[in-house]
Amino acid sequence: MPMLFPPDISLPNSADALIDCVINSGDLHSAAAVYELAQGEQKKQLRDLLCEERRNTLLLARWEHTPAAVLQMLAEIDDETVRLRLDKNPASRAGTLNTIYKNSGHDRQLLCLLTQHAHSSSTLLKRLAMSEDDIPILKSIAAHPNTDANTLMCLEKHYPGMFDNELAVHAETPTELLETLYQRGNCFIRSAVVSHIRCPEHLLDSAFNETDTTILRHLAANPRLDSEKLAVLAQHDDVSVLRTLAGNPSLGAELANQMIQNSSNSVRRTLASRTDLTAENLQRLVDDDDHWVRQWVARHPKLPDLLLNQLASDQNDEVRRAVTRNPQTPVDILRQLAEDSSVWVRAGVAYQKNTPADVLSTLSEESDVDVLSGVASNPNTPQAILIRLSGSQQTDIRRGVIINPQAERDTLLPLLEDPYYLHRLLLVSNPALNDNDRWSLHDDPDLSVRFMVFKWFAQKYLQL
Amino acid sequence: MKTFLLIAEHRRGELRPISLEVIAAAQELRQADDKVVVAVIGEQAENYVADLSVAGVDEIISVKTGSVEFDPDIFESVVTSLMEKLDPEVVLLPHSVDSLGYAATLARKGNYGFATDVYGLQYDGDELVATRSGYDQKVNVELDFPGKQCVLLTIRPSVFKATEESASPTVSVEDMTSIGSRSTNLEFVEAGGADDIDITTVDFIMSIGRGIAEEANVEQFRELAEMADATLCCSRPIADSGWLPKSRQVGQSGKVVGSCKLYVAMGISGSIQHMAGMKHVPTIVAVNSDPGASIFTIAKYGIVGDIFEIEEELRSHFE
Numbered sequence A: 001m002p003m004l005f006p007p008d009i010s011l012p013n014s015a016d017a018l019i020d021c022v023i024n025s026g027d028l029h030s031a032a033a034v035y036e037l038a039q040g041e042q043k044k045q046l047r048d049l050l051c052e053e054r055r056n057t058l059l060l061a062r063w064e065h066t067p068a069a070v071l072q073m074l075a076e077i078d079d080e081t082v083r084l085r086l087d088k089n090p091a092s093r094a095g096t097l098n099t100i101y102k103n104s105g106h107d108r109q110l111l112c113l114l115t116q117h118a119h120s121s122s123t124l125l126k127r128l129a130m131s132e133d134d135i136p137i138l139k140s141i142a143a144h145p146n147t148d149a150n151t152l153m154c155l156e157k158h159y160p161g162m163f164d165n166e167l168a169v170h171a172e173t174p175t176e177l178l179e180t181l182y183q184r185g186n187c188f189i190r191s192a193v194v195s196h197i198r199c200p201e202h203l204l205d206s207a208f209n210e211t212d213t214t215i216l217r218h219l220a221a222n223p224r225l226d227s228e229k230l231a232v233l234a235q236h237d238d239v240s241v242l243r244t245l246a247g248n249p250s251l252g253a254e255l256a257n258q259m260i261q262n263s264s265n266s267v268r269r270t271l272a273s274r275t276d277l278t279a280e281n282l283q284r285l286v287d288d289d290d291h292w293v294r295q296w297v298a299r300h301p302k303l304p305d306l307l308l309n310q311l312a313s314d315q316n317d318e319v320r321r322a323v324t325r326n327p328q329t330p331v332d333i334l335r336q337l338a339e340d341s342s343v344w345v346r347a348g349v350a351y352q353k354n355t356p357a358d359v360l361s362t363l364s365e366e367s368d369v370d371v372l373s374g375v376a377s378n379p380n381t382p383q384a385i386l387i388r389l390s391g392s393q394q395t396d397i398r399r400g401v402i403i404n405p406q407a408e409r410d411t412l413l414p415l416l417e418d419p420y421y422l423h424r425l426l427l428v429s430n431p432a433l434n435d436n437d438r439w440s441l442h443d444d445p446d447l448s449v450r451f452m453v454f455k456w457f458a459q460k461y462l463q464l
Numbered sequence B: 001m002k003t004f005l006l007i008a009e010h011r012r013g014e015l016r017p018i019s020l021e022v023i024a025a026a027q028e029l030r031q032a033d034d035k036v037v038v039a040v041i042g043e044q045a046e047n048y049v050a051d052l053s054v055a056g057v058d059e060i061i062s063v064k065t066g067s068v069e070f071d072p073d074i075f076e077s078v079v080t081s082l083m084e085k086l087d088p089e090v091v092l093l094p095h096s097v098d099s100l101g102y103a104a105t106l107a108r109k110g111n112y113g114f115a116t117d118v119y120g121l122q123y124d125g126d127e128l129v130a131t132r133s134g135y136d137q138k139v140n141v142e143l144d145f146p147g148k149q150c151v152l153l154t155i156r157p158s159v160f161k162a163t164e165e166s167a168s169p170t171v172s173v174e175d176m177t178s179i180g181s182r183s184t185n186l187e188f189v190e191a192g193g194a195d196d197i198d199i200t201t202v203d204f205i206m207s208i209g210r211g212i213a214e215e216a217n218v219e220q221f222r223e224l225a226e227m228a229d230a231t232l233c234c235s236r237p238i239a240d241s242g243w244l245p246k247s248r249q250v251g252q253s254g255k256v257v258g259s260c261k262l263y264v265a266m267g268i269s270g271s272i273q274h275m276a277g278m279k280h281v282p283t284i285v286a287v288n289s290d291p292g293a294s295i296f297t298i299a300k301y302g303i304v305g306d307i308f309e310i311e312e313e314l315r316s317h318f319e
């Protein structure tokens, strides 16, 4: 690759110097990184660099990292393919999408993409709803989370019954429309209405008398149900209704503790993560025959140490693994599990934030990639071990060190020359490194690393 | 008339499915009067003859050697000796770790034409043309082998559809137990690791991504995968956080799920790097709350919705 930057160029000491450095290099991706920072003549030069070749413009319009300001500038270019790519780019902001709309010439594909883009504004969606009559486009508008209540009502007014599926789940659908949907909808529409945050009380009452289990299941999940209704639903014989009820936060301790006797595994599995269970029932779940129940309860935030201890000796690996992932598990149990026969359990200990340094040191002698990656990323791991692991042949383990918030500068410095570009990319924003360390990557052979370096410095100047 | 020599592969007493796919690959090239010979090598080679007796095979050579499992030295010597005897125009091997252990040496020593990881085969007139990918799977490269009397190719798994039609090829037995190896087998160590599932060999995968939000939610997708008889896999952020073993990661820096037929992606955006491991799967179902998620560009069925709601519906279905 030809050299883009002169050798040994030192860290620029101002925004202007940073931008000049990019302009002199002619590097497309670095230019995209500093574009927002530039003004006047420098901005024009960068724009020329970015738009000099159509190929590059197309590339930037699609690239996932292209900054919003560059996408906005590209939206002004009169090129349909560029617009199409911008429309598909998740990073395009509302302003860029408005510009695309202005210049779209009612191209159906562009409009369709606009109605699906997460950043399309409610104003744009409204305008599209008023001016378009294409059903798939209108359907996307009805489904778009940014569409407001007025627009939804308009759609219903002009196309009654056409968008019931979308309207029944849309968070902005007004109460009166929900009533209409419930009256005319099938069991799925009625289920969606029953789960809707704005569902009026009397519709919940009507749903209570339904016999369809899909509707009752959705009703059973609704935290607005009163204790009387919850108690009646607890007598239902459909497992899916009972399981959903078991997860309802409003169920209350009394009902939850009653339901623990239920013969369905899936009901007890759901109950096992509730925090309102009595000690006696927690014990019952710990003794449950179903290993998934024990697995769920092993993660329970209020499980007494005694029960955690019991589960730490469970014959099922996944249950013991779940104990290692419980943030409340005491250190002595973690010590015991660090010597477990299952690698996946020991890996759980290696990733656990409460595991002490001496246990991590012992685990660092293992050869398994999951255990070592856990040790490498654990903030309690001693620095000397991180240094050793940073020289591992395995990329996952070195990456563990890079994402470890306690890894010190000296540990990370050799990793600036890591052969895996993702690692160098991650290091650019690592707070343990200083600006000169970061700058050493400005002429990296990988374009995304160079981009990240210049973007990091551009952001720094933008925040000043 | 041309002769095609195919090498079968077995591990721990089982014929590997790729062996039958290599037979299928040979059918792309053979003419009516050509001969397809399959060699199976090992101390108990005869055990695999019945499974290899499928349509399209003319002869099976069961080569008895002194080693039960694969040994690169022994395979290299046996295949060299078979090639001297049969003088094949084309030798097809599975693209696998076993073949990587001896195929290149064999090709170099014999000065044969050579290409690895081939997924397309045809004759252009008399010229054999093999297709493989280049530039990190971005382009298809067509290779021919001018001036080569014999071409040796390793065949990508899960590309050629194995036939189930049985047949009665002639079977001959060769004793090559005298061939020695430079390596000695001391003991068999079971591959360790947090996981005993090789995701490259399973056909139904449910995969979770950052959409699952927190570690506690992994459990319910594990449960669902078990109910559905699927193997639970993940995108990189999940494996990097230690929520599932690294061996379950699909993608560029993870694994390519070569045998997968159905891939259900839950809360995965569909980055290029993830798709590198699964975009070939014939049926991809994607569940994502963002209609613009890239995963939908390769999905056969897309559900724009909340993975937890879909999980709930699927669970009720399985109950």
Ligand SMILES: Cc1cc2nc3c(=O)[nH]c(=O)nc-3n(C[C@H](O)[C@H](O)[C@H](O)COP(=O)(O)OP(=O)(O)OC[C@H]3O[C@@H](n4cnc5c(N)ncnc54)[C@H](O)[C@@H]3O)c2cc1C
Pocket (backbone or CB within 6 Å): A422, B208, B209, B210, B211, B212, B234, B235, B236, B237, B238, B249, B250, B251, B252, B253, B254, B255, B266, B267, B268, B269, B270, B271, B272, B273, B274, B277, B287, B288, B289, B290, B293, B305, B306, B307, B308
């Ligand atoms: C060199 C390199 C190698 C890489 N190798 C790999 C690799 O091998 N494998 C890999 O996977 N990645 C790899 N990556 C990382 C890759 O670039 C992506 O960062 C990663 O794939 C993103 O994972 P994700 O889709 O789970 O997360 P995200 O991109 O964050 O996507 C999460 C998705 O979940 C959706 N979502 C959120 N909540 C919900 C909900 N409740 N219901 C429905 N949907 C929801 C969101 O809309 C989003 O689309 C690599 C990257 C690099 C640079």
